[in-house]
Amino acid sequence: MKFKIAKNVLFAALQRVQNVVAARTTLPILSNVLLNAEKGRISLCTTDLEVSVKCSAEASVQKQGATTLPARRLASIVRELPDKPIAIEVDDKNIATLECNSSYFKIIGMSEDEFPPMSMPEGQYTYALDQGRLKDMLGKTVYAASTDETRHVLNGALLNFKGNKLSVVATDGRRLALVEHEMEVPREAETEVVLPTKALAELMHTLSEQGTVKVRSDGNKIAFEFDDVIVTSKVIEGTYPNYRQVIPGPAEQRVTVERETLLAALKRVSLVTTDKANAARLTFTNNSIVVSTTSPDVGEARETVPVKYTGKDITVAFNPEYVMDPLRTLTCDEIYIEITDDLSPGVIKCETPFLYVLMPMRVT
Amino acid sequence: MGPDTHIRVLPDVVANQIAAGEVVERPASVLKELIENAVDAGATRIEVEVAAGGRKLVAVRDNGGGMDRDDALLCVERHATSKIRDVRDIEAVRTLGFRGEALAAIAAVSRFRLVTATRDGAGTELEISGGRMEAVRETGAPRGTSVEVRDLFFNVPARRKFLRSHQTEVFHLRAAFILQALAHPGTAMALKNDGRAIYALGPADDVMVRVREIFGADYAAHLRPARHGAAGVAVRGCVGVPSFSRADRGEQYLFVNGRPTGAPLIGHAIREGYRTLLPGDRHPCVFLFVETDPGQVDINVHPAKKEVRFRQPGEVRDAVIAAIAAALGSPAAAAGRAPAPAPAPPAADAGPRLQIVDLPYGRAFQYPRRPIRDLAATDAAVPGPFEETGIESAGTGPAAAPSPSSPDAGRTSPSPASISPPSPWSWCRVLGQVGGLYVVLETEDGYVLMDPHAGHERVLFERFMADIDGEAVPSQSLLLPQTVALPPRDAQRVRGCLDLLRRMGFGVSEFGGDTFVVDAMPAYFSGADAAPILGELAAAAEEGGRSAGEGRGREEAVARAACRAAVRSRDRLTLEEIERLVVELAQAAMPYTCPHGRPTLVFTSFRELSRRFGRG
Numbered sequence: 014m015k016f017k018i019a020k021n022v023l024f025a026a027l028q029r030v031q032n033v034v035a036a037r038t039t040l041p042i043l044s045n046v047l048l049n050a051e052k053g054r055i056s057l058c059t060t061d062l063e064v065s066v067k068c069s070a071e072a073s074v075q076k077q078g079a080t081t082l083p084a085r086r087l088a089s090i091v092r093e094l095p096d097k098p099i100a101i102e103v104d105d106k107n108i109a110t111l112e113c114n115s116s117y118f119k120i121i122g123m124s125e126d127e128f129p130p131m132s133m134p135e136g137q138y139t140y141a142l143d144q145g146r147l148k149d150m151l152g153k154t155v156y157a158a159s160t161d162e163t164r165h166v167l168n169g170a171l172l173n174f175k176g177n178k179l180s181v182v183a184t185d186g187r188r189l190a191l192v193e194h195e196m197e198v199p200r201e202a203e204t205e206v207v208l209p210t211k212a213l214a215e216l217m218h219t220l221s222e223q224g225t226v227k228v229r230s231d232g233n234k235i236a237f238e239f240d241d242v243i244v245t246s247k248v249i250e251g252t253y254p255n256y257r258q259v260i261p262g263p264a265e266q267r268v269t270v271e272r273e274t275l276l277a278a279l280k281r282v283s284l285v286t287t288d289k290a291n292a293a294r295l296t297f298t299n300n301s302i303v304v305s306t307t308s309p310d311v312g313e314a315r316e317t318v319p320v321k322y323t324g325k326d327i328t329v330a331f332n333p334e335y336v337m338d339p340l341r342t343l344t345c346d347e348i349y350i351e352i353t354d355d356l357s358p359g360v361i362k363c364e365t366p367f368l369y370v371l372m373p374m375r376v377t
Numbered sequence: 378m379g380p381d382t383h384i385r386v387l388p389d390v391v392a393n394q395i396a397a398g399e400v401v402e403r404p405a406s407v408l409k410e411l412i413e414n415a416v417d418a419g420a421t422r423i424e425v426e427v428a429a430g431g432r433k434l435v436a437v438r439d440n441g442g443g444m445d446r447d448d449a450l451l452c453v454e455r456h457a458t459s460k461i462r463d464v465r466d467i468e469a470v471r472t473l474g475f476r477g478e479a480l481a482a483i484a485a486v487s488r489f490r491l492v493t494a495t496r497d498g499a500g501t502e503l504e505i506s507g508g509r510m511e512a513v514r515e516t517g518a519p520r521g522t523s524v525e526v527r528d529l530f531f532n533v534p535a536r537r538k539f540l541r542s543h544q545t546e547v548f549h550l551r552a553a554f555i556l557q558a559l560a561h562p563g564t565a566m567a568l569k570n571d572g573r574a575i576y577a578l579g580p581a582d583d584v585m586v587r588v589r590e591i592f593g594a595d596y597a598a599h600l601r602p603a604r605h606g607a608a609g610v611a612v613r614g615c616v617g618v619p620s621f622s623r624a625d626r627g628e629q630y631l632f633v634n635g636r637p638t639g640a641p642l643i644g645h646a647i648r649e650g651y652r653t654l655l656p657g658d659r660h661p662c663v664f665l666f667v668e669t670d671p672g673q674v675d676i677n678v679h680p681a682k683k684e685v686r687f688r689q690p691g692e693v694r695d696a697v698i699a700a701i702a703a704a705l706g707s708p709a710a711a712a713g714r715a716p717a718p719a720p721a722p723p724a725a726d727a728g729p730r731l732q733i734v735d736l737p738y739g740r741a742f743q744y745p746r747r748p749i750r751d752l753a754a755t756d757a758a759v760p761g762p763f764e765e766t767g768i769e770s771a772g773t774g775p776a777a778a779p780s781p782s783s784p785d786a787g788r789t790s791p792s793p794a795s796i797s798p799p800s801p802w803s804w805c806r807v808l809g810q811v812g813g814l815y816v817v818l819e820t821e822d823g824y825v826l827m828d829p830h831a832g833h834e835r836v837l838f839e840r841f842m843a844d845i846d847g848e849a850v851p852s853q854s855l856l857l858p859q860t861v862a863l864p865p866r867d868a869q870r871v872r873g874c875l876d877l878l879r880r881m882g883f884g885v886s887e888f889g890g891d892t893f894v895v896d897a898m899p900a901y902f903s904g905a906d907a908a909p910i911l912g913e914l915a916a917a918a919e920e921g922g923r924s925a926g927e928g929r930g931r932e933e934a935v936a937r938a939a940c941r942a943a944v945r946s947r948d949r950l951t952l953e954e955i956e957r958l959v960v961e962l963a964q965a966a967m968p969y970t971c972p973h974g975r976p977t978l979v980f981t982s983f984r985e986l987s988r989r990f991g992r993g
Contacts, residue, residue, distance in 0.1 A: 163906045186855050259856045292851050292900070309847065332853065332900065358856070372854035374900060375884075 014078025014103040016050045018070065020096050020113065026070040027088040029219050029242060030059040033066050033211075034084040045081035047128045048103075050074045058131055059084055064212045065131045066219065067243040079125040080107045090118055131245060134231035138202035140174060142194075144239055145222040150181045150192045153367055155213045156338045159185035166251035170213055172228075172235075173205040174198045182256045188335045188371035189259055206230050207253050212246035219244060259370055261358050264351035266324045268297060272348045272363075275302070276340040278316035282306045283333040285314045292374045293333035297352065298326045306333070329355045330374040336361075339369045389508070400482045403540060404431020404529055405549035407487075410479040411524050412557040412566075415439035418522060421580065422565040425554060429571070430546030431529065432537075438523040443495040449503055450513065453484050453491070480524075484508055486536070487529045493522040507532040548869050551575065555591055555865065556637045559630050559664060562587040584664055585615050593862050595908075603665065605700035608692045610669045612700040617662035619654035619705070624916035624938075627866045628662040633674055635666070638685050643667065646694040650701030658973075665700070667693060807955055816955055823982035829958060831971035836961045837940040838972040841901055845932055850882035851900040858896035861908045863915065865891055870915035874935070878914065881935060885911070902939060913938040937972040 027046070034044055040062075047058040056069040080103045090111070091099070099113040107122040151170065159167035170183040178195045212235075219242050220226065226239035236245045282293055287308045296303040300322055305315040329352055339361050340348070351360040361369040401407055408425065415423045418441025428434040444452060483489060485508035494500030500518030504511040530537040540546060547570060554568045554576065562581045569575065581587045589597035599621035605612045617628075631643050643665070651661050675686040687693045805820040818825040844850045863871060868891035871878070878885050884897030895907040902910065917938035962968045962977065971977055 161906060163909070184856060186857065186859075187853055189856055254857050330851075356854070358854075370856060372856055375852040375854065375882075375897060376849060 014048070014050045014080060015076040015101070016055055016072045016074040017098050017100045018055065018072035020091065020094050020099055022070045022072070023099060024088070024091045026055075026057050026068045026241075027084070027091060029068045030057050030066045031084045031088050032215060032218050033059045033061050033064055035061050042081060042123055042127045042129075044083055044085070045123055045128070046084035046087065047079065047081050047125055048101075049079045049125075050077050052077070058128075060129055060131065061211070062129060063209060064215050064244065064246045066215060067131055067245075069241045076102075078103065080109065080122045081125050081128050082109055082120055082122040087120065090120075131243075132234065133243075133245060134229050134234040134236050136204075136229045136231040138199070138229070140179070140196070140198070140202075140228040141225050142179070142196065142228065144220045144224050144226045146194060147226055148217060148220040148222070150179070150194060151213055151217055153192045153339070153342050154181050154183040154190040155210065155217070156183070156342065157185060157188055157190040157369075158183040158210050158213075160210075161185070166207060166249055166253055169207045169209040169249050171205060171207050171253045171256070175203045175205065182253070184254070184256065184259070187332070188338075188369065189256060190339060191256065191260075191368045191370075193366040204230055204232065205253070206232065206235050207249040207251070208235060208246060209249055212244065215244055215246075259358075260368065261353075261360060261370065264357070264360060265353045266297065266322070266327065266351065268302065268320050268322050268350045268352075269347050270302065270318060270320050270350055272340055272343060272346060275304075275318050275348075276337060278304045278318050279333050279337050279340070282314040282316050283337075285311045286333065287311055291333075292330040292376055293336065294328055294330050294376075295336075296326065296328040297322055297324065299323065302350075327352055327354060329359060330376050331359065331371060332374060335371045339367075343367065400479055401486060401529075403549060404435050404546055405553040407431070407435045407483055407526050407529060408437070408550055408553045409557065410483065411435065411437035411526070412554070414479070414524075415441055415522065416557075416561050416564060418442045420521065420564060424567045424569075426569040427547070427550050427571075430540075430543040431550050432540060432546070434525065434527050435529065435550075436523070436525040438521065440519070440521040443521050444493045444501070445495055446501045446513075446515075449491060449493050449501045453480050453489075453503065453505060453510075481508075483526055486531075486533050488527040488531065490525040490527070491522065492516060492518045494518040494520050496520050544869075544872075548865070551865055556630065558591060559584060559587060560632050560635055560637045584613075584666065588615065588664055592864050595862065596864065600662070600664070601704040603663075603700040603704035605696050605703055607696055607699070609673070609689075610667065610692045610696040612665060612667050612696045614663070614665040614700075616650075616665070616701050616704045619651060619659075619661065622655050622659035622661055624659065624913070626660045627916075628864065629660065630664045632666045633676075633685050634668060634671060636676065636685075638676070639683055640685050640687070642687060642690050642694055643697055646697035647701065649694075650698045650705075654705070663701075665697065667697065669693065805959065807959065816959075818959065820980075823980055823985070825981075826979045827959070827962070828971075828975070828977055829955060831975050831977040832958055832962045832968075834937075834940045834971040834973070835965055835968065835977055836958065837901055838936055839965050839967075841899065841936050841940065842933065845881060845936065850880075852882035852884060852897045853900045854884065854897045855895065855907075858894045859907045860888055860892055860894050861911050862890075862892045863912060867891075867912050867915040868893070871911060874914075877932065877935065881932065881939075883911075883914075899939070910939055913941065933972075940972060 030046060034046070043061060045059075047056075049056045049058070050072065051074065053071065053074060054069050055072045055074065056067055058065065058067040060066075094113045094116055097114045099111060101109055101111050103109045103122065107124055109118075109120045109122055111118040111120060154170050158169055162168065164186070167183075167185055170181055173180040173182065175198060177198050178193050179198070180191060180193045182189065182191045184190070216237060219239075220237075221240060224240055226237050229236045229238075230248070233248060234245055235248055236243060279293060282304050283291075283306060285308050286293070286306050287310055291306065291308060294303075294305045294307075296305070297320075300320060302318045302320055302322070303315060304318060305313065307313040343363055345363045345365065347363070349362045351362065355373060356375070358370050358372050361367075361371070400410065404427065408427070408431070412423060412425065415437055418439060420439035420441035422440045424438045426434065426436045426438075480491075484505040488507075489503075489505040491503045491505075492500055497520050498517060500516050502512070502514050502516040502518070504513075530540070550570070551568070554566070558566045558576070558578055562584045565578060565580045567574065567577045576591065578587060578590050581590070583602075585597060585600065585602060588600065599617050600615040601618060603612065603614050603616045614632075626644070629644070629647065630637070631639060633640065633643075647661065647663055647665075655661060669687070673688045675688070805818045805825070808817040808819050808824070810816055811826070814828065814830075816827045816829050818827055841850070871885065871893060872887065875885060875887070882897070882899030884895060886894050886896075888894045893911065895911065898907060898910075914935050917934040969976060969978055
């Protein structure tokens with residue numbers, strides 16, 4: 014294998030794929046990147062057996078072939094090289110020589126035969142979406158996914174292509190985030206998959222703002238193709254809870270709040286909570302929301318956020334982190350909070366099709 | 378003359394009542410005897426009905442061989458049995474009963490009705506009240522025997538007084554039924570309580586099927602089939618994976634030649650089979666059938682046959698250990714565990730690695746196999762964030778938090794040899810992680826190995842208890858209430874402490890049967906799954922109630938269990954979390970052990986190191 018490639022092109026490609034590489038893994042080959050030189054292009058591929066990322070770039074290939082090289086080390090070397098073309102040649106013992114300007118490196122690789130092959134889903138139907146849109150939808154939900162490994166099916170986000178829309182849902186059993194986007198979904202192509210958190214992070218890392226992403230799934234695997242990148246992932250097996258059931262009916266009170274004002278108030282009052290599990294009380298009263306926290310060891314804090322509200326006084330306690338999470342990721346100026354009483358779920362909405370349900374805390 | 382003091386032979390009725398004292402302890406023992414008789418009669422279908430906790434009615438109907446009129450009359454006589462003929466037969470008993478005491482004893486203390494027929498149509502009906510034959514008549518009946526025991530102990534008020542609450546007796550009846558149902562998976566069995574069907578078990582050719590029917594599919598998913606045969610001893614059944622352990626032996630079911638029994642020997646063998654897999658205070662769930670030549674077993678040791686002895690204990694012991702090892706060592710043992718946190722290793726190293734996955738949480742190998750953070754990448758950064766995250770709050774400042782509590786902590790510390798410093802540290806930094814679990818810390822006068830799970834349990838426990846004392850446990854509601862089905866024993870225990878659990882922030886309520894709904898959890902455990910915690914709590918509440926006898930003890934037991942369960946589910950921590958844990962542990966009232974008494978910190982002083990390196 015022998016090829017020449019611009020430094021910036023190679024570095025950008027390595028950056029796209031190296032995130033997947035586990036820092037320490039049981040299988041040495043998984044810390045390597047698979048390099049494949051074909052006609053006029055090279056492809057780079059990494060995997061952790063769950064998520065795989067493949068990226069291709071233009072190169073002048075003199076001799077086709079493949080090998081694997083340590084991904085992180087290669088990326089560190091390439092980063093430091095001068096902005097000149099890099100010539101890479103690999104012998105049949107998988108030893109790579111890398112030359113660039115006055116620099117010379119010899120790197121020991123491993124045979125490409127041991128690298129787990131990337132398998133693409135066999136799904137018939139391909140959905141096309143705007144990349145920026147998908148990235149935005151994932152960003153608005155992913156924080157709500159569970160990190161408790163005993164609740165396997167919640168360790169990711171549900172992608173539900175059904176009823177002529179894509180719904181992305183994430184929940185940890187305490188709160189739930191849902192974003193919807195209308196798109197054409199033929200009846201026979203309706204499907205739902207749970208995408209693991211790691212794949213979500215990878216997508217958020219590699220998706221760009223423009224262009225189209227093609228999504229294909231066969232129920233076991235899912236693939237995202239965009240620009241010169243393919244991200245494939247296993248999907249989480251199991252039945253995702255029926256999220257529709259969680260969405261409460263019409264609430265008694267609806268309040269419009271300035272997002273940043275409320276977020277800032279919550280940030281400040283949560284400084285006196287001792288543990289992130291501590292509760293923040295939201296009191297909806299005459300034309301204001303009073304946000305307060307109390308902690309026996311530290312003290313207390315209170316913020317008043319002005320709103321238009323003339324309903325009855327309601328006090329409800331939430332985990333402040335749970336309220337701040339959606340406020341951080343939304344971009345709109347105003348949000349709507351819907352509440353009924355201190356035991357019923359609270360709902361956050363905004364102008365775009367976004368819905369966030371969170372359960373109150375009972376403070377005995 | 379005073380009262381008559383001549384010695385006389387007691388009338389049979391009295392003798393039977395005395396015998397009843399040994400055989401019939403409570404309604405559940407009646408049920409056991411009747412089901413065993415039905416099984417011995419070759420029944421393929423047994424229907425059981427009880428009412429009012431068995432006081433009013435215990436009825437067992439079978440489709441076995443039945444009896445003719447003469448046998449029916451004989452069977453209620455004392456020491457009348459079809460099962461043995463002379464003393465030599467005891468050596469080789471294959472039936473469940475043999476002493477011929479049971480029916481006579483039961484009939485002596487109840488209103489007893491027996492209908493039996495050897496073929497469909499002509500049958501015999503007996504009615505006995507308090508041991509006196511009231512009626513014998515011909516009657517139409519299907520093949521088989523049906524026994525109704527009403528008003529148990531109606532003529533023995535002393536016994537009646539010892540019966541416990543309705544609920545408790547039903548619990549014992551169910552336990553007896555489950556035991557028999559497990560012992561005879563090939564027999565269809567049904568149980569009705571106060572007219573409501575509780576179990577309807579079809580005939581099964583494997584005990585696993587029956588376990589699934591009784592305990593549920595979730596439960597059965599944690600069991601692995603066990604089978605071993607050698608030297609005249611065959612062992613079969615199923616055993617639970619180590620991560621599915623219990624705080625007591627309540628779910629160890631042993632059967633010797635089809636007879637539910639216990640044998641200290643087998644208990645030791647089970648212990649041995651799990652020795653390296655479970656800590657000393659945890660017990661596996663096992664359902665084991667030991668089959669051996671009847672001549673090799675002495676069952677006539679205990680009147681209720683609760684214990685047996687073996688003539689060749691060594692063989693039995695080895696067979697049980699081998700069966701457990703085979704069940705847990707096979708690849709199938711590992712395959713079934715639901716969450717596999719790390720990417721599945723390739724087939725080539727599958728063998729030994731997969732066994733590790735089945736080790737219980739909290740023990741070495743479950744902790745991140747990946748490093749907490751890539752040390753090479755963050756080496757330089759380690760001291761930086763550490764100073765920021767405020768080790769000073771742990772005591773760089775003069776009035777450090779841990780110092781006031783330290784004398785007390787030092788005194789209660791269990792092994793002062795390994796934990797010598799008077800206070801944890803006035804500064805420290807995280808050096809890394811060893812053994813995939815333990816965190817290495819450097820302090821001003823030595824290095825410390827910390828078990829982060831134990832440490833986390835301690836921190837959580839103290840915070841939780843403080844809130845319980847302050848009667849302000851924040852409770853996080855759940856979006857989707859979780860239903861949790863528990864095994865009958867655990868369900869009974871949870872039912873007994875619902876109020877306590879609610880006070881501690883668990884939103885638990887009954888959902889009918891042995892199922893509970895959890896709609897809120899204490900905020901500290903908000904990330905965790907309710908189901909395992911609930912089972913853990915049940916055992917803890919029971920234990921706490923027994924040992925302490927007052928509220929605080931029970932609360933502590935529950936808190937301990939909850940903390941353990943919550944911490945177990947965390948098997949990945951970030952460096953920042955570790956650092957925060959170090960700070961919080963330093964501030965704990967008792968930082969040196971976890972609430973269960975295991976050490977959290979092992980300290981080695983620099984002086985000790987120098988001594989070992991021969992530097993004086």
